[in-house]
Amino acid sequence: MLSNRRLLLAVTALAPALWGTTYLTTTALLPPDRPLLAATLRALPAGLLLLLICRRLPVGAWWWKSWLLGVLNIGAFFALLFVAAYRLPGGVAAIVGGLQPLVIALLASRVLHERLTKRVLVAGATGVLGVALIVLQAQARLDPFGLLAAVGGTVAMACGIVLAKKWGQPAPPLTTTAWQLVTGGLTLLAVLLIVEGLPTEPLTATNLAGYAYLSVVGTAFAYVVWFRGLARLPAGTTAFLGLLSPVVAILLGWGLAGEVLGVWQVLGIVVVLASIAAAVGRPRASACRGGHLPHATDVPPRARRYGGRTRSAGEPVPRLDRRERAGNTHAT
Known part of the structure; x- marks a missing residue:
C-alpha cells in the first residue's frame, strides 16, 4: 500500500515538473508579448484533443460545474498567470504562487474537512521561504x-482544486480534464479576441513546436x-507538489540556458524539497492522537463480543451480577 502511494505521488509530481518547463519554453520558442495567445493555444487544442479521445460530453449539472472548474483552473489561472509574468519580476510572481499550497490547505480544511496540522502549516511556510531563496532578487x-x-x-486555481475535489469526478480523469480544458480554453479565446486579437504575423515552425x-x-x-492524483490524494497533499515547478525551472535555466x-x-532548492517531503509524508501514529477528531472515513475500532451482543471499543463493559457471572463461567 505504501509503495502504491509513493508511486501515485511520483506520477502526480510529473505535472508540476512539466509546468516548470513552461518559462524556458515560452522565452525560447514562443513569440514575445502575446500572453493570451499563449494561454489560449496551450489550453484549447489540448482540451479538443482529449475530447476527441474520450468522446464524451458532460451531463446535467456537470455542464456548469465543468465550465466553472475550467474558468478557475484554466481560464482565469492561465490569463492572470501571464499578466503577472509580464508585470512582475519572475521571483515575485513565483513567491505568490508558492503560497498556493497554504491557501489550498486552508480551504480544504474548511470545505473538505481535511486535517490542518502544524506540520502542514510549517511545511507551507518553509516552502514559500525556499521559493524566495530560489528566485527573489x-x-x-x-x-x-x-x-x-x-x-x-x-x-x-486553489478554489478550482478544492471544488474539483469536493464534487468528485463523474467520469475518468481524462474526460473531466478535457471538459475543463475546453471550457477554459473557449473562455480564453473570447478574452483573446477582445483584448489582443489574432496574430497579424504568421507563426514560425519554432513557435508551432x-x-x-x-x-x-x-x-x-x-x-x-494532476487531476488523477487529486482524485486519489488529499487536496492539501497534492498542492505541495506544485512547489516542484520553480525548482525544475531554475535547474533547466542552469542546465540548458547557462x-x-x-x-x-541551492539552499532554496533543498528547503523546498524538504517542505514537500514533510507535507506529503505519512504522519506517525502518535501524531494522529494530537487532538484531531476522527473523520467519517476512519476505520472504526474492532467490536468485541460481550454477553451475547456486540460492544464497540470504548464502550464500558456492563457489570454482571453474581448469577450472570456464574452462568458465563459455566458457559466457558
Missing part, C-alpha cells in the same frame, strides 16, 4: 496590478496526471 519591484493578478491566479509541446505535454498530459546557480538558490 534584491532589486525586485512591485507592480500593484501585477501583484493583484498573481494573487488572483493563485486563489482561482513550442505551442505543440505546451499544449500536448505541458497541458493535456500534465493535467490528466544561468548561474548560486549558493542561496
Whole structure:
C-alpha cells in the first residue's frame, strides 16, 4: 500500500515538473508579448484533443460545474498567470504562487474537512521561504496590478482544486480534464479576441513546436496526471507538489540556458524539497492522537463480543451480577 502511494505521488509530481518547463519554453520558442495567445493555444487544442479521445460530453449539472472548474483552473489561472509574468519580476510572481499550497490547505480544511496540522502549516511556510531563496532578487519591484493578478491566479486555481475535489469526478480523469480544458480554453479565446486579437504575423515552425509541446505535454498530459492524483490524494497533499515547478525551472535555466546557480538558490532548492517531503509524508501514529477528531472515513475500532451482543471499543463493559457471572463461567 505504501509503495502504491509513493508511486501515485511520483506520477502526480510529473505535472508540476512539466509546468516548470513552461518559462524556458515560452522565452525560447514562443513569440514575445502575446500572453493570451499563449494561454489560449496551450489550453484549447489540448482540451479538443482529449475530447476527441474520450468522446464524451458532460451531463446535467456537470455542464456548469465543468465550465466553472475550467474558468478557475484554466481560464482565469492561465490569463492572470501571464499578466503577472509580464508585470512582475519572475521571483515575485513565483513567491505568490508558492503560497498556493497554504491557501489550498486552508480551504480544504474548511470545505473538505481535511486535517490542518502544524506540520502542514510549517511545511507551507518553509516552502514559500525556499521559493524566495530560489528566485527573489534584491532589486525586485512591485507592480500593484501585477501583484493583484498573481494573487488572483493563485486563489482561482486553489478554489478550482478544492471544488474539483469536493464534487468528485463523474467520469475518468481524462474526460473531466478535457471538459475543463475546453471550457477554459473557449473562455480564453473570447478574452483573446477582445483584448489582443489574432496574430497579424504568421507563426514560425519554432513557435508551432513550442505551442505543440505546451499544449500536448505541458497541458493535456500534465493535467490528466494532476487531476488523477487529486482524485486519489488529499487536496492539501497534492498542492505541495506544485512547489516542484520553480525548482525544475531554475535547474533547466542552469542546465540548458547557462544561468548561474548560486549558493542561496541551492539552499532554496533543498528547503523546498524538504517542505514537500514533510507535507506529503505519512504522519506517525502518535501524531494522529494530537487532538484531531476522527473523520467519517476512519476505520472504526474492532467490536468485541460481550454477553451475547456486540460492544464497540470504548464502550464500558456492563457489570454482571453474581448469577450472570456464574452462568458465563459455566458457559466457558
